[in-house]
Amino acid sequence: MTASINDVAREAGVSASTVSRALRGRPGVSDGVRDQIKAVAARLGYTASRSASSLASGRTCTIGVLVPYVGRWFFGTVLDSAEKVFSAAGYDVLLYNLGSPETRKRFFTRLPIRKRVDAVLSLLIPDEEESAALRSLGVPLATTVGGARPGFTVVGIDDRAGTEIAVRHLVNLGHRRIGMISGSSGPLHWTTPIERRNAYLDVLADAGIEHDPALEADGDYTVDGGERAMTELLAASRPPTAVYAQSDEMAMGALRALRRHRLKAPDDVSVVGFDDHELSDVVGLTTVAQPVAEQGAEAARLLLCQLDEPEAESPGHVQMPTRLVLRETTAPPRPRGPQ
Numbered sequence: 001m002t003a004s005i006n007d008v009a010r011e012a013g014v015s016a017s018t019v020s021r022a023l024r025g026r027p028g029v030s031d032g033v034r035d036q037i038k039a040v041a042a043r044l045g046y047t048a049s050r051s052a053s054s055l056a057s058g059r060t061c062t063i064g065v066l067v068p069y070v071g072r073w074f075f076g077t078v079l080d081s082a083e084k085v086f087s088a089a090g091y092d093v094l095l096y097n098l099g100s101p102e103t104r105k106r107f108f109t110r111l112p113i114r115k116r117v118d119a120v121l122s123l124l125i126p127d128e129e130e131s132a133a134l135r136s137l138g139v140p141l142a143t144t145v146g147g148a149r150p151g152f153t154v155v156g157i158d159d160r161a162g163t164e165i166a167v168r169h170l171v172n173l174g175h176r177r178i179g180m181i182s183g184s185s186g187p188l189h190w191t192t193p194i195e196r197r198n199a200y201l202d203v204l205a206d207a208g209i210e211h212d213p214a215l216e217a218d219g220d221y222t223v224d225g226g227e228r229a230m231t232e233l234l235a236a237s238r239p240p241t242a243v244y245a246q247s248d249e250m251a252m253g254a255l256r257a258l259r260r261h262r263l264k265a266p267d268d269v270s271v272v273g274f275d276d277h278e279l280s281d282v283v284g285l286t287t288v289a290q291p292v293a294e295q296g297a298e299a300a301r302l303l304l305c306q307l308d309e310p311e312a313e314s315p316g317h318v319q320m321p322t323r324l325v326l327r328e329t330t331a332p333p334r335p336r337g338p339q
Contacts, residue, residue, distance in 0.1 A: 003044035012040045023090075027308065062092045063303065064117035066107075068124040070097045072221065073249060073277060075123050078144050078296035082121055085300035091118070098124060108133050119303040122152075125191060140306035140314075144295040146191050148317045153306070155299040155318045159192050162288045162322035163199035163244070166272045169286070169324055170242040171207045174332045175270065178204065179215035179240030181229040181250045196246045196274070215240050219250035226253025227260075234261055234269075241333040242270035248277035248287055255283060255329065266331035276325055284328035291320050 009016045014033065022029045022037040029037075040046075063086050067075045083093050094117055098104040107113075108130050113120065119140040126134060134141055135151040142153040170178050180200050183193045197216075204211055214236045217229035226245060230253065233240055245251035251273030258265055265271045273280065276289030298318060306314060 003041075003046040005046065007044055008037065008041050008046050011044065012037050027305070059118045059307075060116060061090060062094050062117045063300075064094045064096065064113045064120040066096050066098055066120065066122045066124050068097075068099050070095070070099075074247075074275065074292055077292045078123055078299075081293040081296035082300040085297050085304070089304050091304075111137070113137065118307055121299055121303060140303050140310075142299040142303045144299050153299065153302050153314050153316065153318070155295050155302065155320065157290045157295075157320050157322050159195035160199040160202075162274060162290065163196040163246075164203055165322065165324045166244050166274060166288045167200050167203040168207075169272060169330065170244065170270060171203060171209070173242070173270065173330060175240075175242040176209055176333075177212075177215065177238060177240045177242070178209065179217070179233045179243040181217055181219040181226055181233070181243060181245040181254060183219060183221035183225075183246050183250065193246060200244060212238075214238075219245065219247075219253060221247050221250060223249050223253040223256070226250030227257040228253070230254035230257035231261075234258075234263075240269065242272070242330070245271065245273045248273035248275040248280050248285060251285055251287065251329075252277075252279065252283060255285070265329040267334065270330040270333070272330055280325075281327070286327045286330040287325050288322050289325045290322050295320055 005016050005019050009019045012019065014037065018029060018033070019037050022034040023041060065079060065082065067079060069075050070079070086093055094113070096107060096113070098107055111133055114137055117139060119142070120134060120137065122134065122141065122143045123145060125146040131149060131151065140153070141151055142155065143149070144155050146154065146156070148154055167178065180197065182197055201211055215233060217232040219225035219229035226249060229250065230243065233243060234257070243254055245254055251271050254271050255265055258269060263269060271285065273285050273287040275292065276287050280287050302315060302318070306312070
């Protein structure tokens with residue numbers, strides 16, 4: 001006969017609920033007891049029944065995840081780390097890729113996620129109407145993008161502070177012609193480009209550097225977009241000696257544009273990015289590191305905690321640190337270069 005959860009509980013000398021929490025990775029069980037229960041379960045050949053657990057708890061054992069671009073590095077990294085946490089706890093992921101306005105509108109009009117998930121991790125920024133629709137689901141909500149939002153647990157970074165680190169680094173090196181590659185055509189309601197641009201402008205003003213609109217270009221948060229944007233900046237009547245790209249992917253595109261124009265970073269143009277993409281070290285890119293995978297994992301853990309302790313107060317807004325990573329693409333401007 002197949003072993004039951006009660007068989008495991010009797011053998012391990014604990015309650016059935018403790019066995020359930022231990023095998024699903026829930027808090028409230030010491031590491032020693034958890035290891036003992038896992039050993040007993042393995043010896044007895046016990047595996048939890050998903051359907052039985054769902055019937056007993058009234059849960060679907062599924063987490064809904066909303067993304068604007070499943071193929072982009074940032075979103076893919078957050079999704080991968082969150083899914084690992086959910087999977088370890090016995091949950092499946094129901095993914096909705098809402099990249100187009102039409103798909104997004106259809107989703108929030110029909111709300112097909114209702115009664116199909118126990119919680120929602122949203123990697124897109126909902127407007128007020130969309131936020132209200134998600135809150136109407138009556139399940140825990142979390143996100144890793146945007147600022148504080150009623151009804152959501154937000155795990156993220158300070159975009160302004162991260163940008164200030166990057167641009168001040170260029171100012172401190174002596175650069176006065178500092179360009180910016182932004183992502184102003186990013187996902188709907190995306191606030192990150194706005195926050196980072198405002199910080200860029202503030203640092204220039206604090207340093208007494210007059211803002212030149214010709215030193216801004218849109219890179220669409222892609223490598224190809226970054227290349228196009230850098231090409232545009234190089235065509236300016238007075239090109240920049242340094243460029244801040246709002247993402248590492250755009251910064252990598254900028255480096256490619258420099259190579260195609262037979263220029264080098266940092267000899268001709270310094271380049272600093274944002275994210276610390278897994279390939280940033282390969283290309284020697286100076287960047288602002290943010291803990292992307294950790295944000296996804298933490299958001300997932302907080303959702304599971306809310307499911308385990310529904311009466312507990314949500315942490316609201318969890319801010320993770322950023323830091324400047326110095327590599328080979330930034331240096332003081334060359335004396336003969338444009339200032």
